Amino acid sequence: MAKPEDQIGVVAALVRTAFLVNAVYSESAREFGLTQQQGQLLCVLMPQAYAMGELSTILGLAKSSLTGLVDRTERNGLVRRDPDPRDPRGIRVTLTPAGADLADRFYTETCRRVAELPATLSDQERDTVAGLLGRVIHDNRVPVVFSETP
């Protein structure tokens, strides 16, 4: 039972929730032999391929940081650089079959773990949180780094 003095403000609630989710995400990635960043890259690529510049924007990283991340993930056989047929300068980063398989499994397990976090909320309370955070996400134009229906 939450006592009144347990009530925290929305800022601390958001920051500490982020810390919690982050820890769960990292731990899940780790158990699949991924870093958090590589796991995030795989999740972004699940629905479709992207150019380096697009990934840079979506993930909020400098382009050269992306080069390194894709290098390492490619070296692990999880993604591939395909030429962009419409622009010889560009490439499309795509999941390999092994990458798609691992992404599926990582995604499923991470969803399972994150879903456990609000275990003590009622179904209706979970819907309420989802709806309100969904508006925060929408209004702040958060990129789709993790979609519920991949």
Next chain:
Amino acid sequence: MAKPEDQIGVVAALVRTAFLVNAVYSESAREFGLTQQQGQLLCVLMPQAYAMGELSTILGLAKSSLTGLVDRTERNGLVRRDPDPRDPRGIRVTLTPAGADLADRFYTETCRRVAELPATLSDQERDTVAGLLGRVIHDNRVPVVFSETP
């Protein structure tokens, strides 16, 4: 206006909110010449000093990772290693005056930015989010890496 098809599940809501808050936190730290990790260390140390092992638990890092983080933050003049009077093996990591000052300013500005994220929610909706996430935090024993009343 959120249309029904904008409704996302609680898992995606949590993961994408974490991504958003993380980006804001990092960006704020960066503008104060801090990394996200150093900023987090300062925030944890605002209310009190801690031993290395305690910080390791609070931040979820290996002890040797803490050694490096404290080394770099100490080199920047923001924290200090004080001997633990009760155990010559132990130390207490403490904010220096410069560190306390920077922590205050970083904390205040970060709060301001995070508080803007739910700008389009009503006061009551913000309270609802805070209450529900507060329970998630409580039930998952999230360490106090960021308190609302430092």
Next chain:
DNA sequence: TATTGTTATACTCTATAACTATA
């Protein structure tokens, strides 16, 4: 000239294993 992506360089962050010093 502007855009796409990579390279070179320099840090920071992190973990594992081995170590020192003290309880």
Next chain:
DNA sequence: TATAGTTATAGAGTATAACAATA
């Protein structure tokens, strides 16, 4: 023996600046 913390090592993540190739 167990605990507190550091060192050694290796790799991953990140940014800035300079670069190459193409539009």
